[in-house]
Amino acid sequence: MNSLFRQRLPQLVTAGIFLLLFAAAGWRYHEVNFASAPNVANLFIGNACLGIIAVGMTLVIFSGGIDLSVGAVAAFTNIFAAVLIEKHGMNPLLVILASLAIGTAFGAAMGALIHYFKQPAFLVTLAGMFFARGCAYWMSTDSIDIHNELFLKLSRDTAKIGGDTIHPLPAYVFLVVLAFGYVLAQHTRFGRNLLAIGGNEQSALLMGLPVGVTKIAVYALCGAGAALAGLVSTLVSGGDSTYGIGLELDAIATVVIGGTLLTGGRGHMLGTLLGFLIIGTIQSAITFDGSLSSWWTRIITGALLLGFILFQRLLLRATQKRLP
Amino acid sequence: MSEPRHRSWLKSPALWPLAGLLLLALVNLAFSKEFFSLTVRDGHYVGAMVDIFKNGSICLVLALGMTLVIATGGIDLSVGSVMAIVAAVAATLLQQGHSLALVLVAGLGVGLLCGLVNGLLISWARIQPIVATLVLMVSGRGIAQLVTGGFQVRIDDTHYTFLGNGFLFGLPLPPILVTVLYLAAWLGLRRSATGLFIEAAGDNETASRFAGLATARVKCLAYVACGLCAAVAGILASSDIKNANPLHDGLNMELDAIFAVVLGGTALSGGRFNLLGTYFGALLLQTLTETMYYDQVRSQVAPVPKAVLIVIVCLLQSETTRRWFGGLFRRASA
Known part of the structure; x- marks a missing residue:
């Protein structure tokens, strides 16, 4: 086994599981056209917010950190945008920019606390989750419908695929974010620094890598991604401050199922796409079945998560044995 | 120790949350005279302080288990989900007409099992605690929904609801139960070597193992204890509201428990724990919450x-x- 193959084994396993799952679901529900282009497109559209968040989460996990605040930050920008546009009649473009800026600043602030005060990432981001969720409820506890022209125009933008009409904008946003994340993670110095910090922060520091800036930047990026996901969810379903409860767990599951090591330092952005496809396929299959209840999504996701963590552990043990 | 006893008492980390608690109480006293008022109604004591103890008992018992886990250098994110599973199991069994004893044993057994799963994943499979307990955190609510069939289950059994709503000597039962649990834990841990074992495993696992300590077993047992505490919390919570709601029971309670432990002066890096500090930390957290309710802050903004x-x-x-x-x-x- 050459080393590149061994390094990419988790992603290959994920790809295999995805193909198996998709083929099985396609065969099981073939009379309702599971494996059709509109269904695949809807899989991307329906889970776009999760995907956008998972890209940011992948970067954070590369660096050995974790961000539990993403769901709450998404809820905050979701309701923030809805309230400002609908109740105060502000310019939607301005609101979008402000939301993204808030998400970025919030992430950067958490990153600074984590780096400068050497606090555990999960604790700071847990507090951030409380804070952002409380702020979201503070904006409004009612759900708000969007009547703004620009938002309506964007959300009613349609495309035809396989004879069905779909609203593809969330999927476009996700794909753009994914492409951006892919280039950033796999083809820039920043991405390499992230993996180096996740592998061993002390060594990264001794190598002269900009550890502090990179860590703060990655939480800022993750916050921006969460804010963007919140805006997309406003576009799709209007303002709702209870949006995204548990979304951070789904995002972490997506990343881990995608073969990224939760301790950091190893992973691939395309793995996250595969993890996203697996979770999307499970959800879609449960919807198509109709007799299976929604909670099976959580249980199966948990089981897959467990399987992958154990698998990674075994893999790591095998590679460690190989070393002298 | 050569140091005089009062000095070591002054250095106790439990002093900080206690000071915070007193400060918050003074602030409350300044703004409303009613805060410290204690009236007797139907032979029960009623007042804001009683409320703090009663509503804080769930956080108190969760924080007890969490203290042990954090002392081993770990963390348990799954306690909220375990609460939901235990509440769902207990409510479903009660609905099927099983006896109270069986329901309680089953509830505690489920908590023990959940703790054991976490413990084995961490001590035997050597998975990071955050990750290992995340699995149960994600799937736990799904399992709870599976148990109840996705519905909320009402609890009518008066013996069961007595646990969360009953009174003993005019005081609500849950805080008394929880305080007894704390005393038992303190006796069991500090009057034997167990507490020291936990701290040793958290402080330096390798050194403790070389010193002949079965660190893996100690760690695993800490998670089992935490699962049991979560089960007690689940039973208390469901008997208090006479209802089991798989989606809402124990939601975000893991955070409250962790916060209570940190407020109590137990460092997240492990290796040291302070039960008295955790007790005051949990009370401080609950006092803060009650103060906000008192001042008409909307409950959703309280976080x-x-x-x-x-x-x-x-x-x-x-x-x-x-x-x-x-x-x-x-x-x-x-």
């Missing part, structure tokens, strides 16, 4: 000041801040 408080406390405990303050004092004295 904001909580989050701010926890960040401030963590920053105060961090070395960077201490260095700054240390520098400050040195400059002042020079």
Whole structure:
């Protein structure tokens, strides 16, 4: 086994599981056209917010950190945008920019606390989750419908695929974010620094890598991604401050199922796409079945998560044995 | 120890949350006279302080288990989900007409099992605690929904609801139960070597193993204890509201428990724990919540000041801040 193959084994396993799952679901529900282009497109559209968040989460996990605040930050920008546009009649473009800026600043602030005060990432981001969720409820506890022209125009933008009409904008946003994340993670110095910090922060520091800036930047990026996901969810379903409860767990599951090591330092952005496809396929299959209840999504996701963590552990043990 | 006893008492980390608690109580006293009023109604004591103890008992018992886990250098994110599973199991069994004893044993058994799963994943499979307990956190609510069939289950059994709503000597039962649990834990841990074992496993696992301590077993048992505490919390919570709701029971309670432990002066890095501090920490957290309810802060907004408080406390405990303050004092004295 050459080393590149061994390094990419988790992603290959994920790809295999995805193909198996998709083929099985396609065969099981073939009379309702599971494996059709509109269904695949809807899989991307329906889970776009999760995907956008998972890209940011992948970067954070590369660096050995974790961000539990993403769901709450998404809820905050979701309701923030809805309230400002609908109740105060502000310019939607301005609101979008402000939301993204808030998400970025919030992430950067958490990153600074984590780096400068050497606090555990999960604790700071847990507090951030409380804070952002409380702020979201503070904006409004009612759900708000969007009547703004620009938002309506964007959300009613349609495309035809396989004879069905779909609203593809969330999927476009996700794909753009994914492409951006892919280039950033796999083809820039920043991405390499992230993996180096996740592998061993002390060594990264001794190598002269900009550890502090990179860590703060990655939480800022993750916050921006969460804010963007919140805006997309406003576009799709209007303002709702209870949006995204548990979304951070789904995002972490997506990343881990995608073969990224939760301790950091190893992973691939395309793995996250595969993890996203697996979770999307499970959800879609449960919807198509109709007799299976929604909670099976959580249980199966948990089981897959467990399987992958154990698998990674075994893999790591095998590679460690190989070393002298 | 050669140091006089009162000095070591003054240095106790439990002093900080106690000071915070007193400060918050004084603030409350300044703004409303009713806060400390204690009236007797139908032979029961009624007042804001009784409410704090009663509503805080769930956080108290969760924090007890969490203290042990954090002392081993770990963390348990799954306690909220375990609460939901236990509540769902207990309510479903009660609905099927099983006896109270069986329901309680089954509830505690489920909690023990959940703790054992976490413990084995961490001690035997050597998975990071955050990750290992995340699995149960994600799937736990799904399992709870599976148990109840996705519905909320009402609890009518008066013996069961007595646990969360009953009174003993005019005081609500849950805080008494929880205080007894704390005393038992303190006796079991501090009057035997068990507490020391936990701290040793958290402080330096390798060294403890070489010293002949079965660190894997100690760690695993800490998670089992935490699962049991979560089960007690689940039973108390469901008997209090006479209902089991798989989606809402124990939601975000893991955070409250962790915050209570940190407020109580037990460092997240492990190796040391302070049960008395955790007790006061949980009470401080609950007093903060009740104060906000008292001042008509909407319950949904209540997490904001909580989050701010926890960040401030963590920053105060961090070395960077201490260095700054240390520098400050040195400059002042020079």
